[in-house]
Amino acid sequence: MQGLYLHIPFCEKKCVYCDFYSIESTDLMEGFVGRLCTELSLRATTEKPCTSIFFGGGTPSLLSPTQLERILDRVHAGYSIAPDAECTMECNPGTVTLENLKAYRSMGINRLSFGVQSFVAEELSFLARIHSADDADKAMELARAAGFDNVNMDLMFALPPQTLASLGYSIDRMLALGPDHISAYSLIFEPGTPLYAQWKKGHVHPHAEDLDAEMYAYVMDRLGAAGYEQYEVSNFARNGRTCLHNLTYWHADPYIAVGPSAHGLLDNTRYWNHRSLAAWGAKIDAGVLPQANTEVLDRHAQLVEYAFLHMRADGLPVQAAQQRFGIDLRRALQPQLQHWIDAGMVRDTGNTLRLTRDGYTVCDDITVALLDALDRASASATT
Numbered sequence: 142m143q144g145l146y147l148h149i150p151f152c153e154k155k156c157v158y159c160d161f162y163s164i165e166s167t168d169l170m171e172g173f174v175g176r177l178c179t180e181l182s183l184r185a186t187t188e189k190p191c192t193s194i195f196f197g198g199g200t201p202s203l204l205s206p207t208q209l210e211r212i213l214d215r216v217h218a219g220y221s222i223a224p225d226a227e228c229t230m231e232c233n234p235g236t237v238t239l240e241n242l243k244a245y246r247s248m249g250i251n252r253l254s255f256g257v258q259s260f261v262a263e264e265l266s267f268l269a270r271i272h273s274a275d276d277a278d279k280a281m282e283l284a285r286a287a288g289f290d291n292v293n294m295d296l297m298f299a300l301p302p303q304t305l306a307s308l309g310y311s312i313d314r315m316l317a318l319g320p321d322h323i324s325a326y327s328l329i330f331e332p333g334t335p336l337y338a339q340w341k342k343g344h345v346h347p348h349a350e351d352l353d354a355e356m357y358a359y360v361m362d363r364l365g366a367a368g369y370e371q372y373e374v375s376n377f378a379r380n381g382r383t384c385l386h387n388l389t390y391w392h393a394d395p396y397i398a399v400g401p402s403a404h405g406l407l408d409n410t411r412y413w414n415h416r417s418l419a420a421w422g423a424k425i426d427a428g429v430l431p432q433a434n435t436e437v438l439d440r441h442a443q444l445v446e447y448a449f450l451h452m453r454a455d456g457l458p459v460q461a462a463q464q465r466f467g468i469d470l471r472r473a474l475q476p477q478l479q480h481w482i483d484a485g486m487v488r489d490t491g492n493t494l495r496l497t498r499d500g501y502t503v504c505d506d507i508t509v510a511l512l513d514a515l516d517r518a519s520a521s522a523t524t
């Protein structure tokens with residue numbers, strides 16, 4: 142698999158918790174679209190087909206159909222796109238219209254991802270979201286009317302004003318809309334955000350860790366009972382509607398990325414673009430790749446990334462790892478692996494070592510132990 146990610150760095154208003162790169166002024170959007178097309182040409186390659194395209198941000202649903210068409214024309218001119226490629230657009234429920242959604246659909250966008258987060262007015266206002274709970278209902282109605290049969294909704298938990306009861310209310314409202322996929326994330330107080338500053342001033346307080354964990358367990362149980370299969374720490378799909386683009390990341394497969402702050406991975410080399418529209422645009426205007434830096438992953442770094450990402454997602458493929466890295470993971474991970482299996486946290490399916498529901502609750506601890514074991518295995522292989 143190979144993905145293509147396009148970062149659209151504009152939002153109507155910044156949410157207090159968000160550390161993604163985006164700016165509030167949409168006046169610069171037209172010039173941005175032209176430069177994004179230039180970056181697509183600079184990075185163009187038809188060597189491998191792209192199995193997914195993902196418009197993220199920012200708020201890609203601020204793009205007019207004409208702007209989207211320009212970008213997609215450039216994508217099709219410079220890249221080989223698999224005929225059944227998944228093509229996702231992230232949307233803010235406060236910025237969609239039936240007309241635009243129909244136009245996006247007709248241009249080949251076949252998956253939408255709505256940043257819903259909550260259905261409780263006080264919580265949406267706390268997060269400084271621009272939409273209401275009713276806007277989320279409406280957005281889903283419009284998406285279905287425009288012909289989208291693959292829709293994700295994002296849900297947040299561990300919000301300071303949230304209780305288990307209010308989280309339950311949001312889940313009820315979300316499930317009633319029948320999204321095909323749900324991404325459920327715990328609120329993180331990211332340094333540099335207004336939320337982080339409020340916390341440091343003592344104006345707001347994160348939930349205690351045990352309530353955070355209780356909410357996560359509650360989310361897993363409610364979504365599982367509603368028929369959503371968990372296939373990554375934070376991601377749930379029904380009827381097999383997993384997100385191919387995210388699976389590309391989690392399987393450590395290559396992805397091309399364009400736009401300010403975008404991160405790509407090609408030929409075992411990671412690159413990241415300048416995180417400023419001005420610095421990114423200046424490089425493009427000079428006709429050079431707008432990346433701030435690159436990092437070549439050595440064999441051990443590739444193994445670590447491969448193991449860590451697969452383990453947090455749909456399982457560590459033991460035979461594929463043996464073929465690719467020449468490592469027997471069942472052996473390298475002992476004695477921890479047997480302990481995890483006995484404790485019901487990891488299941489050995491024969492092909493994969495996969496986290497169970499209880500394993501996902503201690504995913505960070507398992508990841509740390511996994512990485513330690515791989516470090517030891519690599520060290521003993523070189524001595």
Ligand code: SF4
Binds near residue numbers: 156159
């Ligand atoms: S809409 Fe999304 S990208 Fe924009 S500020 Fe809010 S969370 Fe960040």
